[in-house]
Amino acid sequence: MDVEPEPETPPTPEASPEAIRARADALRDARNWPAAEAAYREYLAERPRHWQIHVQLGHTRKEQGDLEGSLPHYQRAAMLAPDDPDPMLQAGHVLRNLGRGGEASVALARALALAPDSPALRHVVALLRHRTQPAPDGPMLPPLPRPTGAPTQLAFDVTDLLDYLRAARTPTGIQRVQMGILGALLASPQRPANVILVGFEGSTWRWWHVDEAAFRRVLALARIGGRDDDPAWRAATAALVAPDARPDAPIVAGCTLASLGNAWGVQEYFRGLRRLRATTPLRYVAFVHDCVPLAMPEHCLDLTVRLYARWFAALSLHADGILANSRATIADHARFAAPLGPVAPARLIRLAAEGGASPVAAAQAAEALRAPRPGEDFVLFVATLESRKNHLMVFQAWLELIRRLGADRVPRLVCVGRPGWRAEAALALLEGSPDLRRKVTVQSGVSDLALAGLYGRCLFTVYNSFHEGWGLPVSESLAAGKLAVVPAHSGLLEAGSPGAVFFAPQDQPDLVVKLEMLLTDPAQRAALESRIDRASARRDWPDAAREVLEALASPHDQPESPSFLPLGRHLPMGWRGDGLPSPSMAWAERVREGLAWWWQEDWGVWMRDGIATLALPSDQPEGTPMRVVLELRGPPGPLNLRLRARGARAEAWRGVALAPGEVLRCVLQAEAGPGGMAVDLDCGDGVPLGDRFKRVVGAGLVGVMLCREDDLAARLSALERAEA
Missing domain, CATH: 1.25.40.10 (Tetratricopeptide repeat domain)
Known part of the structure; x- marks a missing residue:
């Protein structure tokens, strides 16, 4: 089948x-x-x-x-x-x-x-x-000479202001000053044609051109609103603070670069300035708003004190001129700068207290706030909530007034300011006292427009502080015709001179007496108000901007005094110090040249992969035999380091093997060049550090010493340090 x-x-x-x-x-x-x-x-x-x-x-x-x-x-x-x-x-x-x-x-x-x-x-x-970038070569040359005469260009550095605006909308003191001066300058029909705005990007060591139209748009929005989540605000700031999308800053030779804010928190700021100066001769002028971290470190964060001290020290080797807001600040600057070397000339720029806002619009903006209530009497205190402003003493005074006069006779105290640091004692008193809670309101995020409305409505203002460079709320109060009760010290004596009521600094009984007089004697308060020199207090921002332009356009052309590294002294490269600026702080910043360095740490500083350079300027005649002693630290893995000295010429490369964590002292010899000595350190591809920043590092530099070859005392000191 x-x-x-x-x-x-x-x-x-x-x-x-x-x-x-x-x-x-x-x-x-x-x-x-x-x-x-x-x-x-x-x-x-x-x-x-x-x-x-x-x-x-x-x-x-x-x-x-x-x-x-x-x-x-x-x-x-x-x-x-x-x-x-x-x-x-x-x-x-x-x-x-x-x-x-x-x-x-x-x-x-x-x-x-x-x-x-x-x-x-x-x-x-x-x-x-x-x-x-190619490895540096040739002799160590002196820096380019600083330009003289009138500047060819005015570049205003707004780096720190942009950093602030990335995170907040309502400005505080220093930001208000920058925005007021620059806003007036940019809007002036008489502005010079050679004005540009620039920013510095620390992670890439790049100066970039800030778009002026975007900047002016953000300034306008910051004045009229306080909400950070406003879509118009977010869009405007996003368009402004984007350095990678902007071209390099068109800075030209003969420029004066001016920082009207505080650059002490900007990463790698002075190294970026030195890189710019290496190819473009320019002046650098900084605005010193106050010296509070040096004069009153107990009222600042430890990090703030350390950052400010290093910035202030570095100014002595980088700044050609200083602008300041008061004679008191000029005196403070001179006092703290004197131990660092020649003090840069300072020019006084009196701050403004411009009104300018429509009274109707300002009143409406103030009425939209949660306090004070419509028709309610109040006293205004405008200041960041931090220990330096001593809200605690004002709250204690208010509590004393309530107990002495009765709550019905004591008006509300409206405190306007962002939360700061070390204000816990004041806030604890406020939280723990029912009487104070009924009579004191704290609020932040108040726009300039609403603040103008509060000045117009308040009975008077109070301003307390342990130390001030100027005291902008005092000027604003007096310009609005309202008395300001302020302590008699520092820049407040100048800000309050048009008619403030002064009390003895940190004297609570005297403060209570002055407050009680103003609250219980309307006739006396009116008489004191009538004596306020509003014309002197109400100084427009265009006036301050004009003074800035005049100061920058006619610099003090003093003979340039070259700065030389002290010979025979060990220079620690770590981030040390007792809170006061020192020459060692300044030079630890100054000698790191080029891009192949990480930030300073307590023990010293790591190099990056590639070639790091130390620039060691000296006043020794060219050809003088010199010696450089380096104290090196090995990274977490083995590293084959090449290094050489450059003076009158580039010496041959030497090889050094660094074991992980090893501390090694190395001596290099060369003849001095026209600008002193340099040391190049080639770390190759480096070693992963294993930190949270995923850094690749080369050798660490703990310290350095430069001396003449025939300076036996310095050589012996270095030997003793090595054996210690």
């Missing part, structure tokens, strides 16, 4: 390349990296020239932890698509993570050449600029 054959099963159709790719993409989206890798390889077997999929294959290897294995795939994609920046960008990121900074910088530079308008690429390439 014949058996019929079974029908053949038709073959399963092979998946198309498109179907394989779709499956690979789905596995990738599910983060199933091994299966996605297999599927992408299967696809590339059919379509080997699809460069985007080579990039995806590289991603699958990278996500599985195989950074080395991902590189060939990115490099293959770059060969297939030589005009697209993405493969080189991906390769550059991997090379950075592998600690191969030199190769990473080349790859990323190629990517940027293909997409020169990409802000993200511009930023990442700038981060590796220390690996792309």
Whole structure:
């Protein structure tokens, strides 16, 4: 019997390349990296020239932890698509993570050449600029001479103001000064044609051109509103504070660069200034608003004191001129700067207290606040809530008035200011006293417009402080025709001179007497108000802006006094000090040249991968035999360090092997050059530090000493230090 054959099963159709790719993409989206890798390889077997999929294959290897294995795939994609920046960008990121900074910088530079308008690429390439710049060579030369005569350009640095506006909308004292002066200057029909706004990006050591129209828009919005979440505000600030999307600052030779704020918190600020000066001769002028962290460190955060002291010390080696808001501040600056060397000339810029707001609009804005209530009498206290403003003493005085006069005869105290530091005692008293809670209101986020309405409605103002550079709320109160009760000290004596009521500093009984008189004797209060010199107090911001322009346009052209590193002294490179600025602080900042340095730490400072340079200016004649003693620290892994001295010429490179954590002292000898001595330290690709910043470091520098070769006392001191 014949058996019929079974029908053949038709073959399963092979998946198309498109179907394989779709499956690979789905596995990738599910983060199933091994299966996605297999599927992408299967696809590339059919379509080997699809460069985007080579990039995806590289991603699958990278996500599985195989950074080395991902590189060939990115490099293959770059060969297939030589005009697209993405493969080189991906390769550059991997090379950075592998600690191969030199190769990473080349790859990323190629990517940027293909997409020169990409802000993200511009930023990442700038981060590796220390690996792309050629090694310094030749003799150690003196710095370029500072320009003389009238400036060719005025560049106003607004870095710290932009940093503030990134996080807050309502300005405090220093920001109000910057915004007032610059707003008036930029809006003036008589403004010079050579004015620009610039910012400094510390992570990339780059000065960038701030868009003036965007800046003026933000200033206008900051004055009329207080809400940080306002969409118009967010859009305006986002357009302003984006350095990577902006061109380099067009700073020209002969420029005067002026900082009207406080740059003491800006990362790598003075190193950025020195880099700019290395190619562009310019003057630098800084505005000193007060010396509170030096005069009253107990009322500041420890970090603030340390940052400010280092900034103030570095001013002695970098500033060509100082602007200040009062004669008291000029005296403070001179007192603290005297031990550091020649004191830069200072010019007085009296602050403004401009009204300008529509009284109707200001009153409406004030009425929208939660306090005071419509028609309610109140006294105004405008100040950041921090220990220096001593709200505690004012609250205690208010409590004494309530107990002495009765709550019905004591008006509300409205405190306007952002929370600061060390105000816990004042806030605890307020929280613990039902009488105070009924009579004291604290609020922040008050716009300039609403604040003008509060000045117009209050009975009078009170302002307390342990120390002030000026005291802008005092000027604003008097300009509005309202008495200000203030302590008789520091810059407050000048701010309050048009008619303030002064009390003995930190004398609570005297404060209570003055407050009681103003509250219980309306006729006396009216008589004192009538004596206020409002014309003197009400000084427009255009007046202050005009004084700034005059000071910058006609500098004190004193003979330049070169600054030389003290010879024969050990210079610690760590972030030490007792809160007061010192020459060692200034020089520890000054000698770090170039880009291949991290920030200072307590023990010293790490170098980056690549070549770090120490610039050691001296007044020794060219050709003088010199000696440099370096105290080095090994990174977490072994490091082969190359180093050399440069004086009259570049000496030969020497090799030093640093074991992990090893402390080593190294001596270099050379003849002095026209500008002194330099030391170049080549750390190669460095070693991962393993910190939360994922830093790659070279050697650490603990200290340095420069001396003449024949200075036996200095050499013996260095030897004794090495043996200690």
